[in-house]
Amino acid sequence: MQALITLAAFIATLGLLVSFHEFGHFLAARCCGVRVLRFAVGFGKPIVTYHAKNKTEWVLASIPLGGYVKLLDGRDAQQKITPEEELQSFDKKPLWQRSLIVAAGPLANFFLAVILFAMIYMSGAPQLPAVLQVPPESSVAAKVGLVEGDRVIGWQKLEADSDPVHFSGEFDPVPSWNALRWLLIDAVTAGDGFSLEIQAPTGGRFTKAFLVADLPLMTPEKDPLMGLGVLPKATPFAEWQILQLGPLQALFYASQRRGYGLFPRFPPG
Structure with a gap:
């Protein structure tokens, strides 16, 4: 049947x-x-x-x-x-x-x-939260100080001449690991630096910069996300979050998930 x-x-x-x-x-x-x-x-x-x-x-x-x-x-x-x-x-x-x-x-x-x-x-749609696992020792995430349980809540592209210590502008919201994964792959592929807004397990917030010079090289033999070290923590399905959007947001987000990049930013709520 x-x-x-x-x-x-x-x-x-x-x-x-x-x-x-x-x-x-x-x-x-x-x-x-x-x-x-x-x-x-x-x-x-x-x-x-x-x-x-x-x-x-x-x-x-x-x-x-x-x-x-x-x-x-x-x-x-x-x-x-x-x-x-x-x-x-x-x-x-x-x-x-x-x-x-x-x-x-x-x-x-x-x-x-x-x-x-x-x-x-x-x-x-149920979404895996962007909560990170322990980064590999030699990864970029380990070098910048990310730890297990850190949650990525914001994304910002770093301009070539920007100061990685003093960020300007607003961070784009990161609603899930799926959204973050697309952003990471696009950044590594294009060779763009970026900064992440992090919420610590204790509740505090801080930012971490990933400079262009520190990004892993794209090779057919290696997974760039492993070199980057920004990897999702295994989370029980009961703790996944439901992503529910309005019509305009849903259209923007759906176009991004298709990977065509018609809309460069996730629209604000």
Whole structure:
């Protein structure tokens, strides 16, 4: 029974992803004045067929493992295009419009992922807290004095000419270990120094700077976070915190979790 549920969930997920992908192509094509001959969800024998007034054929097929959008295109030998229809043909459109139509599918999947992640964060997602374990002896975290139980609550990028002793500006909040991990990987990859706002187990707060010269080198053989020494402490699930955000915050945060960096900062509450 569980195998059937898993298979059904896989098919439904694949169908959603493919349909949204193809809808991106469809929407871009219509916006650019290209006629869409067919929008098909699935392959094989059609189950349901609908002919719209704009001459697009909508098809739901028997094998829900894909789909496609068929455009009016003069390069297709099977299509007979009249002179009046050439203005609606894909191959007659400018390069930028053709490029937009091709790219619209992956872009649609990206936005779908952001929307789904945002819905998760709006409903509430359990998050491992950014409480640190004992840093390895030779790590940067050990050198700057971090200890087990320290909790990272804020993040600030260090500018190249900034004073690592006197920090300026506000720290961006760090809501969880997942958020901190992305920030650490981005910083090490880009070679950016940063400072952390720490809450000690005793309740006090202080800051620690990680300078560019101290960051571990990126190599295929080593985990940069091990060299950095900022690692999460094993925390019982009952002590995890629920991250629940408003709509705008959820959209910002979801775009960051996709790793595209569209929004460089976690929005303030």
